[in-house]
Amino acid sequence: MVHNEFVQCNACKMKINLRIQIGYFDIPFYVCCPECHSTIHGKVLVKGNKINVENANMIQFSNEEFYSVELSAEFPTRKAIYKKMADIEYSPYIRNHSFYGDPITATIRTQEAMVFANFAQSGLNKMKQNFELFWNDQDKILFTRIENMIKQQSHIPFSEIKNKFDVTIALHQLLLTTTGISVIIGKDSLREYTEIGKLVLGSPNLFIKIDDFIINGEVDFNHIEKKGFKLIELFAKIYEQLIPVIALKNGDFLKNIDKDQYGIMTANFDELTDFYAKSYEWILDNLKIILGLNNIFVRGDSTKCVNEKKYQNFIKESNGNKMKNGYIDETEPFSKPISSLNNRVRNAIQHFDSEIDYETQLITFKDGNKSVDLYLIEFADLCIENFRIMFYILELIYNLRKLDFIQKKIVPSFVVKE
Ligand SMILES: [Zn+2]
Structure with missing residues (x-):
């Protein structure tokens, strides 16, 4: 169902058409007045069909040619154009x-x-509490609570939680399979991450070296996961804006979009760049895990990198140089999922040097003399890539945790049916 509403800019009296695809979610929006270039922002509320708007007033329908902005949370939207009411258009749906x-x-x-x-609206807080209980060793409360949760999940092949190993597996299953996160990661990537993750437990002769690396490399599981969870919460805040991109990305349909004509709603651009920058830093902070594992699996020594480079020198590098300077070989077993990291965009955001044109949805990232232009929809795609890489690293942590339990003689209390 498409609603046509009109708002009038408080500053210059320009009338702007909001062409709204009513769906399941509220639609936050951000419009640049084409006349005086001031910003008009607000939110279409699904409940009661209400619109809250700042710097403009709702007005009655006007018959002239007008500037039209399309709004939808679920579908790609047509970028702003001048049109007449008689011009027929398909709905975003x-x-x-x-x-x-x-x-x-x-x-x-x-x-x-x-x-x-x-899930972000109704399950995220409870899930976070599960992890808080886990990080804080509140085993008694946690085990009963998780037992009750997995009883409702027929795909989780066990029902009793007796130790930390059990609960680690159950939490991992719940996080991936009951939240929609597996949809965001995508089937192919999820399979790839799982397979690479399994390498960690696949070579018992390397367990001692890996465990030494965890201790000497100061790989603090709780600390990494806590920061990772904060990023999941940040991602949840911008998620509604990303729904059309997630949907298109999974079947490789994103290429069918004419990015000059169509985009996604422009809202929370600052929160989007905030997520991008923070998730990028978190990934770079944790690259050492990938490096250490590559070193152990390829050269039998966590301190020896490719090209005769040294792990202890990598640790001293600034985050900006970690992907450069030849420490990481993309062909080594733990490297492949991180090959899409785009350093130039990171630097631009790091220096707050990005600007969006709300009309064209073109973002310009400036990094020194270089600049990169990306459409909002392409940048959204990069944010989703970062989210995926985060889950790759969390998958490695999950497997390292299991290895650590095994070294401490904690083993699963159940037999998993394969
Ligand atoms: Zn104006």
Whole structure:
């Protein structure tokens, strides 16, 4: 259902059409007045069909040619244009079908992508509490609580929690399979991360070296996961803006979008760059894990990097240099998932040198003399890539935790049916 509403800029009296695809979620929006260039922002509330708007007033329908902005949380939107009321346009909902080739695929992909948005509203706090109890060793409360939670999940193949190993597996399963996070990561990446993660436990002859690396490399599982969870919460705040990109990305449909004409709603741009910068730093902070594992698996020594480089010198590098300077060989067993990291965009954001044109949705990142232009939808894609890489690193931590338990003689109390 499409609603046409009009707002009038408080400053210059320009009338702007908001063409709203009403869906399941509130729609935060950010519009630049085409006349006086001041910013008009607000939120379309699903409940009661209300619109809150700043720097403009709601007005009655006007018949002239007008500037039109499309708003939708679930689907790609047409970028702002001048149009007449008589100009016929597809609704974002109908148009969305054409990006997928057929309406059924479009519906399924979009619904899958909405699972995490619902989780962010109604399950995230409880999940965080599970992890807080875990990090804080509140085993008695946690084990009973998790037993009750996994009883409701028929795909989790055990029902009793007797020790830390059990609860680690249960928490990992709950986080990946009941939240919509697996949709964001995508089937192929999830399989890849799981397979690489399993390498950690696949070579018992390396266990002592890996455990030494955890201790000497100061790989603090709780600390890494706590910061990771903060990023999941930050991601949840911007997620509604990303739903169309998640949906398109999973079936490789993103390439069907004409990015000059279509984009995603522009809202929370600052929070988007905030997530990008913080998740990037977290990834770079934890690159040492990938490096150490590569060193152990390829050269049998956690301190020996490729090209005769030394692990202790890598640790001293600034985060900006960690992907450069030849420490990481992309062909080594733990490297592949991080090959998409884009350093130039990181630097620009790090120096707050990015600007968005709300009309074209083109973002310019400036890094010294160089500049990179990206459409908002492409930048959203990079944010999702960072989220995926975060889960790759968390998958490694998950497997390192298991190895650490095994070294401490803690083993699962159940037999998992494969
Ligand atoms: Zn204006």
